[in-house]
Amino acid sequence: MITLIDGLSLGSIYALIALGYTMVYGIAKMLNFAHGDVIMVGAYAIVITLSYTASPAVAIIAAVILCTILGVAIEKIAYKPLRGASPLAVLITAIGVSYFLQGIAQLVFGSQPRPVSAVWRQLPKIPLLNDLGITTAAAVTLVCGVIIMVALNLFIKCTKTGRAMLAVSEDRGAAVLMGINVNRIITVTFAIGSALAAFAGMFYLFQIPNAEPTLGAMPGITAFTAAVIGGIGSIPGAMVGGILLGVVEKLCLASPLSSYTVAIKFSLLIVILLVKPTGLLGKITREKV
Amino acid sequence: MGDIMLKTENLGISFGGLKAAQNVNITIHNKELYGLIGPNGAGKTTIFNLLTGVYQPTEGKFFLDGEDLTGKTQEAINRKGIARTFQNIRLFNNMTVISNVMVGLHNLPEYKCSPFASMLRLPAHFAAEKKMRDRAKELLDIFGLKEDRNTLACNLPYGKQRKLEIARAMATNPKLLLLDEPAAGMNPHETEELMNTIRFVRDNFDMTILLIEHDMKLVAGICEKVTVLNFGQELAQGNTAEVLSDPRVITAYIGEDE
Amino acid sequence: MKNFKLKHFINYAIVSALLIFGVVMFLTGNLRPSTAQLFAQMGYGIILAVSLNLVVGFLGELSLGHAGFMCVGAYIGGLFAVVLKQSGLDMKLPVLIISMLVGGLFAALFGFIIGLPSLRLKGDYLAIVTLAFGEIVRNIFMNQKVFGGAKGLTTGTLIYDTRKSPTLFIVVFIVAILMLILVQNLVKSKHGRAITAIRDNEIAAKAMGINVTFYKLFVFVVAAFFAGCAGVIYAHTTTPVLYSFFSYNYSIEILVMVVLGGMGSITGSIISAVFITAMNFVLQSQLSGDLASLKNVVYAVILIIVVVFGNAPALKSFRERYNISAFFERFRKQDASKRRDDEAKWARVPSKIKMDALLSTDMAPDSDESIHGDIGADNDKGGNK
């Protein structure tokens, strides 16, 4: 039971990261390998801000702003010149950006893990839940994850920009003909994706209270797997995939087969894809952003 | 070899609840030039996809030269003798013209040679390659593409791409050739040339040909028989001239065109 | 025909030149052990890049698990070689060759297994499955006591001592040349044409009767075999063989070699494998101590600059003016029109990796129109027109 809750809260972190992957993929049609490293920057932003002020709110705002700016900058510098080139070329620059961010983070912050200040972890107790063994962090992560997902869905369906994003993801050529500024939409997508990364970094710090330069790599790749399991391009899919992977990972770790957690996690991916080649929710492509 | 080349029996397919084609019965005799016409969305290409194994029929059967090919894979159906072209040209764009045709020759038993023979450059490889190249040149010569043989397929002008697709399909040595809107996007002059090519293929290769076409001039000009499809079902069938003057057919078309 | 052959020989010439250069240095006593090791690393880098290119560039499927095959080869071939040595066969070359075959064959078996999903999955979905495969393989080997568990497989007895007899690179380059011969012969044959046909247009290839199942599996098996061989070579240069080396990061490094060199260009793969290996070497030797953390930054900047310059649509005219392949063109007596075709071929990217292909289509068509649309959209994969 507790394992399940732990899995859910880990899963919602994966889900949040996967949302970022899926958004960018759906609209810019590229695998943003640097996404995990934007999370890392977000986490550092929170840790550093908290070492100067005791207000988590300020830290979160700082992280969101920094990540958004960073995301847009990456898009402008590294990806935009390659619009129209082979997607694989873009993939390689994304990897380059990922190395770059890791390298810079190590130069600036050093490679020692930086623990986040205690303020961050002193969350208010929620009486009933905590008695059941559900930590506040897990509850907050889960609830916020769902809220963000719903908000994102509403944004895409109900705002002009959101619908333009949908149009770009459906057919970029037609969107251009409809007078949509594709470049602007892609920039907005990166901004939102990076802001999501900042949130992911925040929840990450709830559960794993350390920031280090390579923090983004493994959650990033797992979240990407989650996005694919859910059907890449699909927002609910990313959510489902992320939570599924989180739960499976935790269940495996709790079982005697814990040594093979990674193998089981990835085998699950293979099995799911063999049964449903476009992921769990990938079929409803009209829903995609 | 019997007189009937292709026979479909109540062929049909449904996707979910939608019946894209149903109860299609077509009989094509040897060396016949047969037209399949109908308004947009009538299910013509679906029939082609069924006949070539892209989709598996949910009902009915079809026979090539008396042999039941229902449920076979695309590759197997091709080897049994059905070759096709595509509505939107599907050439191997990054390969040269001659390579495109040589891919068509790939499966013929006379050019057999194992991958290991090729990797080790055994004599079998050289023999097969030479024979294939010669045969491909012959075919290109017939279709007037010999000069372009080292051009990349995507760099060919549109009309030649259509021709190349037919040449490539012919390379697989089929009994039945399916042409999906061969004249789409062609000007009257090119269409004229295409009609000549199709006739030429039929006469010189003793080929049975089934074609989808919207250009009634072409259909009337070369097809001996036609089947009209509407909403996935047969509307009319028979000699071209008779069918084309059938009022139901005219309504179907004009009603649709508005 | 003549120019085809010249193109073949450029590849052999590059590798042979490296080999001869190394041998001459060795015979004149100028070969530093570190250079000998660098040569060996370049050698298996070439093998890895060219074999991955077979999958990515020629078959058109994105694979992110190439290091997984190398892992299988390194562990199984390495263990086999160690056992051979223990059982008394104390001759380096035969042990290397036999274990390379064993490791290669096992890797090929895994290639067959990972080739199976490729029959059902496409594009990114297959890519992530190959990535998953690499991680699974690593995880399994890590947990096997036979292979040393977390401590890794100790292959100390196999190591070619680069100081006393730095000769492993010679064998490696010879293996690389043999592989090039096999791969190029395959590519320039009816089978190679079938493979490229599948890449260019799978539906049309099926309609031409090409046995897509066979060729997809075949390519995966061949590529895995060579990657396995590279793994065995790795086990002969490094002790211990440690699972952590074969992570997806390494698969991606191999992919970087292929993409930098140009997909579908064997010459490009060779050159970029040499370039990247050398770059890593130089960065490691120059940026030591406090400067080491600059390494990733420098590597990343070089990578981004090279890719942006090589691929940005805005810089096309610049590239055409200063083109390496144009330099080689001069040796090939061709008329201008053919040359343009050839450049088109280089610039072109295998169609299937267009990532939007899957997004733009619905897998289950729900009307006759969308059946047309389905096939039509598939065709758009080749839409670099």
Added chain:
Amino acid sequence: MKKILALVLVAVMMLATFASCGESAATNYAANNTEYFIGGTGPLTGDASSYGISVQNGAKLAVEKINANGGLNGVNFKFDIKDDQATADKASSAYDQLFEAGMQISFGSVTSGSCEAFAAKAANDNLFFMTPSASAEICIAESNAFRVCFGDPDQGVLAAEELVANFQNIGAIYDESDTYSSGIFEAFDAKMKELNATYTVKTFNAENKLDFSTQVEALKDCDVIFLPIYYTEAGLIAKVAVAKGCDAVLFGCDGFDGIAGQIDETVTNQIKYITPFDVNSTDANVAEFVAAYETAYGVKPDQFAADGYDVVMAIYEAMKAAGVNDVTIDPDTLCEKVKAAITADSFVFTGVTGTMTWDLSGAATKEPVIIELNK
């Protein structure tokens, strides 16, 4: 053309066979040295980089101190550490690079996997090295290899004895993908079996070394959790334990050094570990080192830094004891001299990680201390 190629191939093949028989003499690259060259490798980038950087910082501090005091008979020391990203192949090529640059003596590699590769190379040249932290036994299998840290098995055995004597309900978490961690655990496990003691074990590996909620959940009711892991993960586990309301004693090995920087006042669990080095020690030697380290790098040293410092100091002392006075001495000769000096009964080295002696096995003999972290 093909024939020519075939000929070339055959010729090269023959050369290869010849070459593998012949042996070219090793050159003494140190002939032009003007300073004694201490080299080695460590992970300076990537996941394990914090360990490598600590060693680098500690060792550099030692070199600076030696040089400031006039070096060895007036000859300074030069120090270089190359990045191996904790991989064997990079360590092995870094070894060659260092050797060709004139490295005469070495601190090997920081992590065990790399050090095994380094040791394989160093054995061929008979180059003396003393590793600060590669605790796997295979790293010091050859006669030219030494270490200052404890061996993995020793700590495992000691921990088992200590825990069985003091606690009832014992749990353990270890990193099965890590040589250090699984090395200690194997010895611990064997000793526990020998003592007929039962315990519960949970594992993690490099792919999931961030979130420990499951493992802690399973061991929540233990009196003590044995953690033969590094301080980063230990710090995370401590915090999870707080969140989960688990008040077990956390018992670690020398990898725990540095945990003080990873936890804060919210962590209430008692933390104990086996270590030769205590950052809060009042020992003058240690205090001086800690102060110098803090001045130079702004953080308190961890065990890796202390080990790095001690390695350089020990090498220096041994070279002094061996009476080395030729700056261009070749590694082979130097190795024999230093080996003889360091294994001599009279050689006792007091560093910041304790007082130690060495025998021919290469392992350091020193007293382990179990310290308790007072928060």
